[in-house]
Amino acid sequence: MPRVEKKGTAAKLGKTPTGIHGLDEITGGGLPQGRPTLICGGAGSGKTMLAMTFLEYGARQYNESGVFFSFEETENELATNFASLGYDLTDLIESKKIVVDFVAIERSEIEETGEYDLEGLFIRLGTAIDEIGAKRVVLDTIEALFAGLKDTGILRAELRRLFHWLKARGVTTVITGERGDNTLTRHGLEEYVSDCVILLDHRVSNELATRRLRIIKYRGSSHGNNEYPFNVDEFGISLLPLTSMGLTHKADMERVSSGIQELDNMISGKGYFRGSSILVTGMAGTGKSSVGAHFINAGCERGERCLYFDTEESPGQIIRNMRSIGIDLEKWVKKGLLEFVAARASMRSLEEHLLVLQRKADAFKPSLIVVDAITDFSTMGTGLAVKWMTTRMVDFFKSRGITGIFNSLVTGADIEDSGIGVSSTMDVWMHLVNVTGDLERNRIMYIIKVRGMAHSNQVREFLITNDGVKLMQVYTGPSGALMGSARLAQEAAEKRSALDRKLAMATKQKELLRKRTVLEAQIAGLRAELEGQEAESQRIGEDENEREREIARDKKEMAVKRHVGRTGAAK
Amino acid sequence: MATMKKEKKGVQGDEPHEMWQLRLYVAGQTPKSIAAFANLKDICEQHLKGIYEIEVIDLLENPKLAKGDQIFAIPTLVRKLPQPIRRIIGDLSNKERVLVGLNLYPLEK
Numbered sequence: 001m002p003r004v005e006k007k008g009t010a011a012k013l014g015k016t017p018t019g020i021h022g023l024d025e026i027t028g029g030g031l032p033q034g035r036p037t038l039i040c041g042g043a044g045s046g047k048t049m050l051a052m053t054f055l056e057y058g059a060r061q062y063n064e065s066g067v068f069f070s071f072e073e074t075e076n077e078l079a080t081n082f083a084s085l086g087y088d089l090t091d092l093i094e095s096k097k098i099v100v101d102f103v104a105i106e107r108s109e110i111e112e113t114g115e116y117d118l119e120g121l122f123i124r125l126g127t128a129i130d131e132i133g134a135k136r137v138v139l140d141t142i143e144a145l146f147a148g149l150k151d152t153g154i155l156r157a158e159l160r161r162l163f164h165w166l167k168a169r170g171v172t173t174v175i176t177g178e179r180g181d182n183t184l185t186r187h188g189l190e191e192y193v194s195d196c197v198i199l200l201d202h203r204v205s206n207e208l209a210t211r212r213l214r215i216i217k218y219r220g221s222s223h224g225n226n227e228y229p230f231n232v233d234e235f236g237i238s239l240l241p242l243t244s245m246g247l248t249h250k251a252d253m254e255r256v257s258s259g260i261q262e263l264d265n266m267i268s269g270k271g272y273f274r275g276s277s278i279l280v281t282g283m284a285g286t287g288k289s290s291v292g293a294h295f296i297n298a299g300c301e302r303g304e305r306c307l308y309f310d311t312e313e314s315p316g317q318i319i320r321n322m323r324s325i326g327i328d329l330e331k332w333v334k335k336g337l338l339e340f341v342a343a344r345a346s347m348r349s350l351e352e353h354l355l356v357l358q359r360k361a362d363a364f365k366p367s368l369i370v371v372d373a374i375t376d377f378s379t380m381g382t383g384l385a386v387k388w389m390t391t392r393m394v395d396f397f398k399s400r401g402i403t404g405i406f407n408s409l410v411t412g413a414d415i416e417d418s419g420i421g422v423s424s425t426m427d428v429w430m431h432l433v434n435v436t437g438d439l440e441r442n443r444i445m446y447i448i449k450v451r452g453m454a455h456s457n458q459v460r461e462f463l464i465t466n467d468g469v470k471l472m473q474v475y476t477g478p479s480g481a482l483m484g485s486a487r488l489a490q491e492a493a494e495k496r497s498a499l500d501r502k503l504a505m506a507t508k509q510k511e512l513l514r515k516r517t518v519l520e521a522q523i524a525g526l527r528a529e530l531e532g533q534e535a536e537s538q539r540i541g542e543d544e545n546e547r548e549r550e551i552a553r554d555k556k557e558m559a560v561k562r563h564v565g566r567t568g569a570a571k
Numbered sequence: 572m573a574t575m576k577k578e579k580k581g582v583q584g585d586e587p588h589e590m591w592q593l594r595l596y597v598a599g600q601t602p603k604s605i606a607a608f609a610n611l612k613d614i615c616e617q618h619l620k621g622i623y624e625i626e627v628i629d630l631l632e633n634p635k636l637a638k639g640d641q642i643f644a645i646p647t648l649v650r651k652l653p654q655p656i657r658r659i660i661g662d663l664s665n666k667e668r669v670l671v672g673l674n675l676y677p678l679e680k
Contacts, residue, residue, distance in 0.1 A: 109657060110659070111657070111669070112668065113660070113661040113662070115664065117644065117645055118644055119644075119645035120644055121643040124634070127635060
């Protein structure tokens with residue numbers, strides 16, 4: 001308990017930054033200040049490089065001068081070797097930022113005759129440290145002493161004294177050591193250096209060499225425990241921490257068009273979220289690249305910078321091919337809005353690819369990147385390595401707010417395979433399929449997921465036309481979904497039958513009209529007959545009246561004649 | 572012990588050997604340093620009488636000289652002449668090894 005209380009008042013362990021990208025991240029600030037750190041690893045694992053980088057960066061970035069004690073290479077050899085990494089050692093030596101001392105230990109030249117100590121080395125080191133006020137010291141590799149001296153009893157005692165002495169001097173020391181068969185170092189240096197131990201490894205798997213770094217021990221500090229791939233190139237050493245990357249990217253609400261109107265419509269009408277990662281899976285020849293090209297084209301039209309990271313074709317080939325579908329990428333290249341990074345996957349290790357991409361992205365600052373295709377990398381490493389690399393890429397893009405399209409080639413039928421296990425890190429996943437039927441292949445496309453927005457569940461026919469990609473509604477007729485020429489045939493048939501119906505209708509209408517005319521004629525006839533009858537019946541009526549009137553007149557005349565009317569007349 | 576002590580003895584008799592130039596590096600007057608000088612003196616008197624020259628360098632006073640002769644152990648005896656340069660580390664208490672180291676054995680025979 002009192003220890004816990006004490007902890008609050010105790011000075012926190014100081015750290016000396018290495019300046020190595022990624023290493024300071026996983027060590028929480030650098031190597032333990034004023035203490036020795038052991039870097040061990042096999043031949044060619046990059047021990048000397050890491051140690052020299054520690055001094056170089058220290059001198060250039062942190063204004064801390066350093067002493068390099070080399071037991072293997074001469075000053076000139078070191079200067080030449082590190083010139084290829086862009087380190088100007090000669091300049092640093094001349095400006096008193098770095099002292100390089102080559103300690104030659106040639107066993108054949110040395111005869112041991114009784115008691116001795118390594119005070120000479122101490123004096124040399126002390127002189128060098130005082131000469132430039134060094135804060136950093138490298139001993140590379142002190143194990144050479146074991147090869148040069150027979151009396152290991154003396155040597156071990158002297159090494160112990162040396163590390164105590166270095167600690168007392170307050171210099172941050174890096175000691176390198178060759179890895180032993182079952183031990184970290186061949187001669188058990190880890191016994192003396194207990195503050196921080198870093199193990200380097202250069203493994204070859206699938207004919208591909210990858211350098212890895214692991215912190216075995218860091219007394220008094222938390223640190224990343226994993227193996228981290230690191231890379232050495234003309235820009236120096238970079239470590240690629242994966243797990244150190246927290247999920248803290250900000251989520252952008254802005255939307256960016258996919259460049260395909262129908263596709264935008266399928267995802268809430270406006271396109272992807274800016275900064276999202278889009279996975280486009282599909283078999284060979286399903287049009288993955290054209291999705292990317294559309295996206296870039298739309299981006300460049302908005303005046304945004306785009307990067308095409310390509311592992312399959314040369315930039316010229318892509319430009320030519322995309323021109324055939326009506327997308328002119330060349331003009332964007334000329335305007336400086338589009339750049340290509342083209343390299344076969346097998347040209348570099350996964351880490352180098354990632355670094356090249358990161359450097360390019362940091363220099364060019366694109367807002368959109370198309371990676372075509374991530375599956376090419378699976379020839380380069382294990383599934384896990386490729387998955388990590390893609391995850392790193394996604395994290396990197398997100399940390400820079402870059403919207404990324406990742407094309408992935410599917411070979412099997414199982415689409416879950418196609419995401420090379422990275423689909424969970426992706427925000428959008430669309431899948432392109434070739435469907436074979438009726439002696440033809442047709443492309444269809446559907447969206448498997450879109451994070452954070454509504455999207456169409458429809459399967460669309462994916463047409464690559466002279467005028468770019470078109471997403472057609474798949475025709476669903478009585479006999480199921482139809483595509484390609486079947487759809488066209490069905491559409492034609494429908495048109496024809498519609499025409500037929502129209503014709504039939506017209507004929508029927510004519511027929512009806514004719515019938516109507518006939519009926520109307522009949523009606524007219526009947527009406528005429530009726531009129532005739534009515535006329536006759538009227539005439540009959542009139543005749544009857546006439547007759548009655550005649551009868552009456554006759555009666556009158558008759559009465560007159562019979563003088564019946566005399567009486568009457570008398571009246 | 573003097574820091575830059577030089578001892579010269581004339582060439583003896585009829586053997587016209589070239590001069591032996593020996594340098595003994597020490598760091599202060601430690602028992603090992605004193606023993607080394609005494610042992611060296613003995614050997615030289617025995618085997619190189621008159622043709623040797625010993626230079627004692629105290630690195631505590633001239634630390635920069637350590638680099639030139641590739642000194643890391645103390646004491647170190649360096650045979651500058653005759654060529655090639657040879658180095659013998661330790662207090663020179665093992666006489667046999669010193670003679671082997673200085674390549675003086677053949678001379679004896």
